[in-house]
Amino acid sequence: MILRIDGMRFSYNGHPVLHDVTFEVGQGDLVAVLGPNGVGKSTLLRCINGILKPSSGVILVEDETVLKLEAMAVARRIGYVAQHQTTGKITAFDAILMGRRPHIRLRAAAEDLQIVDGAIKSLHMEKLALRHIDRMSGGELQKVAVARALVQEPRLLLMDEPTSSLDLKNQVEILQLIRRVVREHAVAAVMTLHDLTTAFRYADQCLFLKNGGIHAAVAPQEITADIIKDVYGLPVDIHHHNGFPVVIPK
Amino acid sequence: MHLASGTLNRDYARYTRRKIALIASGLLLLGLAALYGIATGAARIPLADVIRSLAGAGTSRRFDMIVWQIRLPQVLAAVVAGAGLAVSGAVMQSILRNPLGSPFTLGISHAAAFGAAFAVMILDSGTMTSTSLGAVAMTNPLVTTASAFAFSMLASLFIVAVSRMRGAKPETMILAGVALGALFTAGTMFLQFFADDVQLAAMVFWTFGDVARASWGELSLLASVTLAATLYFLLNVWNYNAVDAGDETARGLGVRVTRIRLWGMLTASLVTAVIVSFLGIIGFVGLVCPHMVRRLIGGDNRFLLPASAVLGAVLLLMSDTAARLILAPHLLPVSILTAFMGAPVFMVLIMKGRGT
Numbered sequence: 001m002i003l004r005i006d007g008m009r010f011s012y013n014g015h016p017v018l019h020d021v022t023f024e025v026g027q028g029d030l031v032a033v034l035g036p037n038g039v040g041k042s043t044l045l046r047c048i049n050g051i052l053k054p055s056s057g058v059i060l061v062e063d064e065t066v067l068k069l070e071a072m073a074v075a076r077r078i079g080y081v082a083q084h085q086t087t088g089k090i091t092a093f094d095a096i097l098m099g100r101r102p103h104i105r106l107r108a109a110a111e112d113l114q115i116v117d118g119a120i121k122s123l124h125m126e127k128l129a130l131r132h133i134d135r136m137s138g139g140e141l142q143k144v145a146v147a148r149a150l151v152q153e154p155r156l157l158l159m160d161e162p163t164s165s166l167d168l169k170n171q172v173e174i175l176q177l178i179r180r181v182v183r184e185h186a187v188a189a190v191m192t193l194h195d196l197t198t199a200f201r202y203a204d205q206c207l208f209l210k211n212g213g214i215h216a217a218v219a220p221q222e223i224t225a226d227i228i229k230d231v232y233g234l235p236v237d238i239h240h241h242n243g244f245p246v247v248i249p250k
Numbered sequence: 251m252h253l254a255s256g257t258l259n260r261d262y263a264r265y266t267r268r269k270i271a272l273i274a275s276g277l278l279l280l281g282l283a284a285l286y287g288i289a290t291g292a293a294r295i296p297l298a299d300v301i302r303s304l305a306g307a308g309t310s311r312r313f314d315m316i317v318w319q320i321r322l323p324q325v326l327a328a329v330v331a332g333a334g335l336a337v338s339g340a341v342m343q344s345i346l347r348n349p350l351g352s353p354f355t356l357g358i359s360h361a362a363a364f365g366a367a368f369a370v371m372i373l374d375s376g377t378m379t380s381t382s383l384g385a386v387a388m389t390n391p392l393v394t395t396a397s398a399f400a401f402s403m404l405a406s407l408f409i410v411a412v413s414r415m416r417g418a419k420p421e422t423m424i425l426a427g428v429a430l431g432a433l434f435t436a437g438t439m440f441l442q443f444f445a446d447d448v449q450l451a452a453m454v455f456w457t458f459g460d461v462a463r464a465s466w467g468e469l470s471l472l473a474s475v476t477l478a479a480t481l482y483f484l485l486n487v488w489n490y491n492a493v494d495a496g497d498e499t500a501r502g503l504g505v506r507v508t509r510i511r512l513w514g515m516l517t518a519s520l521v522t523a524v525i526v527s528f529l530g531i532i533g534f535v536g537l538v539c540p541h542m543v544r545r546l547i548g549g550d551n552r553f554l555l556p557a558s559a560v561l562g563a564v565l566l567l568m569s570d571t572a573a574r575l576i577l578a579p580h581l582l583p584v585s586i587l588t589a590f591m592g593a594p595v596f597m598v599l600i601m602k603g604r605g606t
Contacts, residue, residue: 051501075504086347086496089549093262098495101488101503110258117259130265132548145499152503 001026001063002156002188003048008057010040010047017043018212021057025156025205027186030179032199034192035209036232041192042083044209045158048190049078061156075102079149083160085141087134092125092144095133099148119147122177138165146174150181157182159191163198175202196228196247220245269553272546276560283564284329287571288321292579295321320462327464327472328567328584331525332535334476336562338518339536340543340555341483344490345514346420352537353522356409356424357431358402359533362526364434365401366456367441369394370449394456399527405430406519410512423515459532459585461570468528479521483555486510490551532585534592535562541599 003025010018018040025031033041046052048059050066059066061077069077079099088095096119100112120129123143133141142165149157157178163171179202182189193199199206200220208216208231216227223245228236235250289300295313302309303317335353342351353359373393409426416422442450464472483490489510492500500507522536539562540554547553566584569591573582 046498049502051498070504071501071506072504075502078502080499080502082496082498082502084496084498086494086499088494089544090491090494091262091265091548091550093259094491094548094550095495098488098491098503101492101505104488106485113258113262117257117262120259129259130261148495148499149502158502 002029002061003190004058004060004063005048006058006060008047008054008059010043010052010054012043016212018047018054020213023207023214023217025188025190027188028183029188029204030182030202031188031190031205031207032193032203033190033207033209034194034196034199034231035215039209040212041209042160045080045160045190045192048156049080049158050074051080072102075152075154077154078156078158079152079154081142081145081149081157081159081162083164085138085145087136087141089132089134091130092133092136092140093120093129095144096120096147096151099151102152115151115153116147119151122150123147124173139167139170142166143170143174146178155187157187157189157191159189161192161194164194171198178202197244200245200247223247269547269550269557273553273557273560276557276564280329280560280564280567283567283571284325287325287328287567288317290571291316291321291574323464323466323469324462324570325567327461327469327529328570329563330469330473330476331461331529331532332539332562332564332566333480333559334472334521334525334562335532335536335566336539336558337476337480337483337555338521339562340540340551340558341490341514341518342536343540344549344551344554345493345511346423347494348420348424349541350537351424353519353526354531354533354537355431356405356427356519357429357434358405358427358519358522359526359531360431360434360438361405362398362402362523363457363531364438364441365398365527366394366530367438367445367453368401369397370452370456371441371445373397395527398456399523401434402523402526403519405434406516406523409519410516413515414508414512420511423511457531457585458583459526459530459588460583461529461532461566462581463529472524472528475524476521479517480555480559482517483514486514487551487555490514490555494549494551530583530585532566532588534588534596535566538592538596538599539565541596545599545602 001024006022008018008021021044033044035041043052047054053067066074093116097108097112097116100108100115104112120126125143128140133144142162146162163174166174178189200223203220205217205219206223207214208227210231215231223238225236225238228234228247237248237250239246239248285297285300289295289297293316295316299309299313300317303314339352342356343349408430409423412426413419413423442453445453489505492503492505493507493510497507540558543554543557543561547557569587570584573584573587576582
């Protein structure tokens with residue numbers, strides 16, 4: 001098991017945001033965290049990688065307690081793609097190379113540069129490699145952020161809306177790459193998404209959050225209209241296309 | 251987790267080599283400017299004699315005296331102060347993610363000016379005497395320097411303390427600095443209003459940043475602090491790059507953002523405080539140099555910081571040499587020239603930066 005969370009609670013200024021969160025993610029699993037705006041999806045990811053400190057509960061990554069690890073040791077195990085990206089006068093290559101920070105002491109080795117080059121090729125970003133990121137579109141910037149998390153070579157990938165600024169082609173490209181990486185390298189990924197159809201297409205398991213807790217944890221094939229209605233308060237029809245559920249609002 | 255068979259990217263290697271070549275060219279220019287700076291002034295010394303004197307190969311006693319007692323300390327003070335102010339400005343701009351981050355805009359220089367005025371007025375360090383070189387000296391420069399240093403460090407610690415309470419957010423640091431700058435300016439004006447003619451002249455004189463003030467002893471202190479701080483900054487370039495990418499991304503990369511920001515701020519303030527306390531206020535170098543370098547070689551702190559240090563040293567050294575020549579035989583404090591040059595250069599950078 002790569003990630004194990006047991007009875008996690010998180011409060012902000014005394015106001016409970018997450019409570020009794022318990023779930024596991026195994027090797028090769030891609031989990032989508034779903035739910036309405038403000039339910040605590042991003043907070044859950046930030047608690048897992050220690051950016052936020054839960055008030056109680058256990059978070060284990062490969063049987064090690066995240067909160068007891070040094071920040072660099074966490075970063076060697078967990079890669080994180082934040083929801084908002086900052087630009088700057090730095091090339092895409094250098095921005096991605098920053099993902100090697102947890103592995104670099106003083107200067108980047110040839111291996112670090114090769115890993116970055118490999119990520120750039122995998123994401124078909126060769127033409128963007130030496131472009132400054134302050135001249136990139138939101139989608140290109142998001143690809144850079146995903147590439148940066150991938151070159152961290154983590155055991156667990158956490159991604160907060162990794163495809164929100166991407167067009168359809170780039171969404172598919174990124175999600176296919178993430179799924180391939182997760183399977184081939186026996187790592188795990190947890191990502192928040194708003195697009196249910198995309199989530200059902202690529203995730204192995206879907207966690208629905210409601211009122212700060214897990215309302216349902218099901219495989220995409222087990223999604224029902226009742227779950228969607230309970231979580232989003234919206235009546236829907238569920239159709240299946242090529243074996244994947246598609247949500248149509250009534 | 252190798253995603254594809256990566257190789258060493260030749261274009262990137264060439265891009266990196268170009269940056270290193272630019273920094274090396276800057277160092278070469280610095281060496282030439284230093285030689286010219288030593289040779290130039292009220293008394294001209296042939297370059298060959300400068301080199302002979304520096305190498306200890308024997309030249310006239312008069313040349314030796316000018317080189318070792320007057321010009322070399324002044325040139326080295328310009329190099330150290332220029333490098334220190336520029337690298338501190340670059341670090342402040344990076345950790346605050348704000349292009350206006352500099353010792354000037356964060357009120358540290360204003361606090362030093364207040365400290366000097368306080369020493370002149372309250373600690374009675376400000377009776378002036380004219381030196382044989384035409385410069386003006388305070389009767390008790392040590393007290394003035396110590397007071398300027400104490401107040402600028404007090405300002406830095408206050409900014410850091412306020413930021414710590416508010417989670418070390420960049421905007422908190424900048425606003426606290428701006429507020430503190432206004433407060434110390436008001437304090438200085440208050441003291442100036444009640445000062446007598448001699449005290450007022452001493453206060454105003456102190457604010458003219460001048461690299462000719464440093465003795466060998468002060469210079470070694472300036473150089474030690476600047477060198478140690480620059481080394482600390484260079485050891486943290488990866489962390490500053492990560493902070494540039496946003497606080498959350500940096501935390502995800504294992505960087506302890508609050509600690510890096512507070513220590514970076516404190517170290518940059520210390521360098522500034524030491525330089526300003528000994529040499530007076532030298533504006534715009536800390537603000538403009540990092541911007542010029544960023545336009546030349548980008549914002550990667552691995553190259554930005556050393557290049558800013560080199561360009562800062564070159565800029566202040568050349569400004570000081572020019573300041574010696576413009577009104578010769580009178581000596582113009584370098585801060586007047588940097589202020590005159592800094593404003594239009596900054597405007598050009600802003601105008602050229604538009605639309606990019």
